[in-house]
Amino acid sequence: MEPSLDVQHEDLMARVIAFIRSMGTIPADAADRLSPDTNIIRDLRLDSVAVMEFIMELEIEFDTIIPLNDIAGIATIRDLVKVIEPKRAPV
């Protein structure tokens, strides 16, 4: 049986957080406190170019594409996971 969508979502959130923690480019204090509410630019202290690299690493790790047009709408790790996860079928 397939795990429920909520379980899949939580699992993806955990994998994204683990991957960000493993990147090595994130300040150690920020890496210790990652949560769905972590603000990517402010809390991870990324400049505009570093954000683009950050997104590219996630795209490759999670085998997806995140159009540049969508990046402006991504503030937190929760927003990021929403963009990465496969679209839920309409209920």
Added chain:
Amino acid sequence: MLLKYQHLRDAYEHVRADGGDPFNVTFDSVVSPTEARLGGRKVMLLGTNNYLGLTFDPSCKAQAAAALQAEGTGTTGSRVANGTYSGHVELERQLARFLGRREAMVFTTGYQANVGILPVLAGRGDHLLLDADSHASIYDGARFSEASVTRFRHNDPNDLKRRLKHLAELPGQKLVVVEGVYSMLGDTAPLAEIVAIKREMGAYLLVDEAHSLGVLGKNGRGLAEQAGIEADVDFVIGTFSKSLGGIGGFCASDMADFELLRLVSRPYMFTASLPPATIAGVSRALELVAAKPELRADLWRNASSLYHGLAAAGLPVGPTVSPIVSVQVQDPQIAVLMWNRLLELGLYVNLALPPATPSGRALLRTSVSAAHSIGEIDFALDTIIATGVEFGLVNEARHLTAAQ
């Protein structure tokens, strides 16, 4: 109003604290393709993208001067109003013939060529795929476009293919954008592999030959000519401000109805056209690209000497021999100090600092010209290596061994 830029002031002052201002160099005069006066002193130019040295070619200057005398200083109007003279149309035909294309469209700058073409090729519902190290004009063109934009890892055909696979089921055209030679490290795009993917996945391909026109290929048509895949390039972008020694840009294509883009490209329509003198000088320069292959031979002799000389001394240069030879410096502060020292010693190069550089490294970027003499290249080598030794980038013993 400008408070939002306060952080830049601190960084800028930091860079300027070591002497010169790398972002506001003002030459007293430029006296040849390879020499200028700066602060009352002679400096050798090794960072001007003047690949063929044509800015001072007597025939280019004469043709430009004649057009200036005959047709005045400017056109005072857009191409779609009063700014199209016979010279503009003839240059477009000449470019199309040179590149073996049906049609070419001239823009007032190279920047405008990308900003003017990308949004009209890829619109709402389409997909732009940009190499991550693309020039700012490509990124800005993508921002003007209503297409969905994705960047693939620099020179990585597998990442490009992966992205095209994700887009395969989606409606809309896919346009892949790469450059012939990348401006920071001088590396070239793996065009044969990109073309194979483009064909397989049904995408279009645009190649910006800004740094490769007149530089690569037997006839100087750029990387696509050198790679033997010109028929697979749907759109060629180029500039007049590098190998052709003027200013302006173009897009050329075989596509039917290409001329309709003149009616929809706002950066083409809403800017004044190039002045007659520029058109005339560029037209002559394009003739010389075809007529004088020895210019390319001289350029590559110089590029090879500089690249191999710096590499042999142990300086970290780019991945391949190219007219763009960049020394990578880990510490931006050291790069600023080295840039100042080179200028003191009479050598002008470009300083490129993160975030405008690949992988966040600082670069002392040089560009070689066909007009540099062997003696000038030797001077540049000695000066850069001595500065590398002084600032600890080069192990002195290794340098001496290499010199022997």
